[in-house]
Amino acid sequence: MVRFENVGLRYGLGPEILRDLNFLIPAHSFQFLTGPSGAGKTSLLRLLFLSLRPTRGLVNLFGHDISLLGKDEIADLRKRIGIVLQDFRLLDHMTTYENVALPFRVMGREESSYRKEVIDLLKWVGLGERMDALPPILSGGEKQRAAIARAVISRPHLLLADEPTGNVDPTLGRRLLRLFIELNKSGTAVVIATHDITLMDQYEARRLVLHQGRLHIYE
Amino acid sequence: MRRGGWCCIRDGCISMSRTDDQLGPLVDLGRERPQVPARARNLSPIVPRASIAGRALVAVVAIMTFLASITTGAVLLISASAAEWQSEVASEITVQVRPAPGRDIDRDAAAVAEAMRAQSGILEIRPFTKDESAKLLEPWLGSGLSLDDLPVPRVIVARVQPGTVLDLAALRRRVTQVSPSASVDDHRAWIERMRSMTGATVIAGIGILALVIIATIISVSFATRGAMAANRPIVEVLHFVGAGDRYIANRFLRHFLRLGLEGGLIGGGVAMLAFGFSESIAGWFSGTPVGDQFVALLGTFSLRPSGYLVLAAQAVLIAAITAWASRRTLFATLDDID
Numbered sequence: 001m002v003r004f005e006n007v008g009l010r011y012g013l014g015p016e017i018l019r020d021l022n023f024l025i026p027a028h029s030f031q032f033l034t035g036p037s038g039a040g041k042t043s044l045l046r047l048l049f050l051s052l053r054p055t056r057g058l059v060n061l062f063g064h065d066i067s068l069l070g071k072d073e074i075a076d077l078r079k080r081i082g083i084v085l086q087d088f089r090l091l092d093h094m095t096t097y098e099n100v101a102l103p104f105r106v107m108g109r110e111e112s113s114y115r116k117e118v119i120d121l122l123k124w125v126g127l128g129e130r131m132d133a134l135p136p137i138l139s140g141g142e143k144q145r146a147a148i149a150r151a152v153i154s155r156p157h158l159l160l161a162d163e164p165t166g167n168v169d170p171t172l173g174r175r176l177l178r179l180f181i182e183l184n185k186s187g188t189a190v191v192i193a194t195h196d197i198t199l200m201d202q203y204e205a206r207r208l209v210l211h212q213g214r215l216h217i218y219e
Numbered sequence: 220m221r222r223g224g225w226c227c228i229r230d231g232c233i234s235m236s237r238t239d240d241q242l243g244p245l246v247d248l249g250r251e252r253p254q255v256p257a258r259a260r261n262l263s264p265i266v267p268r269a270s271i272a273g274r275a276l277v278a279v280v281a282i283m284t285f286l287a288s289i290t291t292g293a294v295l296l297i298s299a300s301a302a303e304w305q306s307e308v309a310s311e312i313t314v315q316v317r318p319a320p321g322r323d324i325d326r327d328a329a330a331v332a333e334a335m336r337a338q339s340g341i342l343e344i345r346p347f348t349k350d351e352s353a354k355l356l357e358p359w360l361g362s363g364l365s366l367d368d369l370p371v372p373r374v375i376v377a378r379v380q381p382g383t384v385l386d387l388a389a390l391r392r393r394v395t396q397v398s399p400s401a402s403v404d405d406h407r408a409w410i411e412r413m414r415s416m417t418g419a420t421v422i423a424g425i426g427i428l429a430l431v432i433i434a435t436i437i438s439v440s441f442a443t444r445g446a447m448a449a450n451r452p453i454v455e456v457l458h459f460v461g462a463g464d465r466y467i468a469n470r471f472l473r474h475f476l477r478l479g480l481e482g483g484l485i486g487g488g489v490a491m492l493a494f495g496f497s498e499s500i501a502g503w504f505s506g507t508p509v510g511d512q513f514v515a516l517l518g519t520f521s522l523r524p525s526g527y528l529v530l531a532a533q534a535v536l537i538a539a540i541t542a543w544a545s546r547r548t549l550f551a552t553l554d555d556i557d
Contacts, residue, residue: 051458072463079461089456093267102265103460111262150460 001027001158001189002048007057009043018043019213021057025191027157030184032200033193035210041193042086044210045160048191049083050074062157079107082151082188084161088143090135096146097122097131103154118153125149125179140167148176152183159183161192165199173199266453266470271446271478276541279438280482281489284537287431288490288530294424295526301417308406308413312377312385318370319400325349327398328373334393335375340383347374435537436544439475443548446471454553468549472542479541487534494522494530 002025009018017040025031025048033041046052047059050066059066061077069077090099097118098105104114122131125145135143144167151159161180165173177192177199184190191208194200200207207218314335316328332346347355352371379385387405394401447454450471457467504510522530 049459072465075458075461075463078458081461083459085459089452089459091265091453091456094263094265098263101262102456105262105265106457106460106462106466 001025001062003058003060005058007047007054007059009047009052010055016055017213021215023208023215023217025158025189027189028184028187029206030181030190031206031208033191033208033210034195034200037195039210040213041210042162045083045162045191045193048158048160049081050078079103079154080157082154082156082159084147084151084164086163086166088147090143090146092135095132095134096127096138099135099146100149100153102150107154121149121153141169141172144168144176148179152188156188159188159190161190163194164192165194165196170198174202177202265457266450266474268474271474276439276442276478277482277485280435280479280537280541281486283431283435284483284486284534285490287428287533287537288487289493290424290427290431291529291533292490292494292522292526294421295522295529297420298417299523301413305410305413308409310379310381311406312379313404313406314375314377314394315402315404316373316375316398317400317402318372322398322400324373327401328375330397331394331401332375334397335377335390338385338390338393340380340385341377342380343378345376347376349373432537432540435540439541439544440548443471443475443545444552447549447552464550464553467553468546471549472546475545476538476542479538482541483534483538487530491527491530494526497521
């Protein structure tokens with residue numbers, strides 16, 4: 001589903017922060033992406049999300065060489081990827097329900113066609129009674145769950161999560177991990193970027209370890 | 220791939236065939252018991268109206284539209300008056316019979332009038348008498364003066380049949396045959412000057428309109444950039460959920476189109492009201508030298524219905540320019556953000 005060949009990345013004229021990345025992310029797979037702070041985890045996630053272009057190498061996503069894609073095609077590919085960022089990126093003027101339903105609005109679907117689906121998911125992540133609340137009054141954990149719900153509502157083929165348990169207590173962290181595992185079992189490939197060893201020890205999965213710009217894979 | 224609903228997930232697996240009696244919080248992320256029914260919702264706009272500094276932009280567009288409308292209206296008034304003047308002046312020719320030594324000016328004037336009557340294309344001849352000629356000079360020389368000793372020329376005005384091209388050379392020959400001191404004036408010089416003045420007015424009006432439109436485009440571009448900067452988090456989130464540039468631009472564009480229409484409506488409306496009341500305003504100054512000059516130059520100082528249509532079309536055009544300038548800036552800014 002995702003193939004990186006000899007990928008390198010540098011910002012501007014600075015040093016190469018990701019070097020010679022060669023890996024595959026198969027469909028239905030689950031992997032942790034880890035490494036020390038500043039190792040380039042977020043940059044790699046941004047490469048996977050197509051919000052950065054590599055300075056060298058080949059990135060093939062869903063069978064497309066991304067260097068050959070235009071902006072509209074990239075936007076279409078992004079609809080097949082869900083992303084959860086560390087800072088949630090919820091829109092403060094929209095309710096929790098509207099934030100989670102945003103991918104469907106962007107697809108141009110009628111509200112009546114997705115209403116039940118969004119409400120079911122909000123109930124599932126424990127936000128059933130907070131669906132009319134605005135993000136500024138949600139707790140950190142609630143924001144995290146809303147961001148995750150938004151990322152998974154459209155059933156992406158690839159889910160990218162950047163430190164998804166960074167803002168929650170260990171108990172909620174375990175629950176969120178279980179959510180990702182269940183999503184993976186439903187067919188979504190999952191990449192969780194984290195440096196939380198405890199979280200990774202809770203589930204046997206492939207580990208992609210970034211160190212000094214290079215990637216080491218532990219199956 | 221088609222997948223089941225979110226309520227179908229239970230005990231760590233997802234079933235597509237789960238029945239309603241199995242519903243429940245399958246991943247126990249909280250203890251909420253949702254009571255919110257699935258009902259129609261009024262969705263918030265993706266780009267909130269309040270996030271765009273609209274009032275200032277509406278004011279700018281309104282002022283620009285007002286200035287553009289006043290300019291266009293003035294150009295239309297001047298053009299219409301000039302055309303009226305031209306048609307009046309062009310439909311007349313004037314013959315002057317000057318006193319000459321050894322000639323009887325009354326007899327010469329009568330002979331010239333007869334010669335003019337014989338010319339085809341002339342509808343009507345009106346010779347001015349000696350008293351009428353003296354009256355024409357009253358504004359300069361005052362009344363009550365004896366003009367007997369002054370060499371005052373006689374004037375004969377002829378009305379030309381509309382649509383007829385008068386053979387001026389033949390008329391001149393006939394007139395000078397009977398009175399060598401007579402001269403024919405078809406007012407061509409005046410008409411040329413009038414045309415030059417009208418042309419200059421139109422060019423000046425177009426110049427002002429161009430400046431107004433450029434200023435509008437610059438103002439709108441700044442406002443759009445400001446709105447995009449203020450809403451950058453929204454743009455980024457929309458990118459995250461797979462929105463293309465066109466979708467994002469359209470979310471902003473509808474706001475700018477509305478602001479442009481509001482501004483155009485206000486500015487154009489005020490300008491139309493100003494022209495609507497201009498007749499009354501001109502009435503307040505009637506009898507004063509300024510008022511008389513205005514009436515002489517611009518007639519009743521009121522726009523024709525077609526003029527109002529032009530102003531309305533111009534207001535819509537400025538709203539459209541606002542939307543176009545905004546769209547152009549939006550795509551350029553989206554390129555930068557990406």
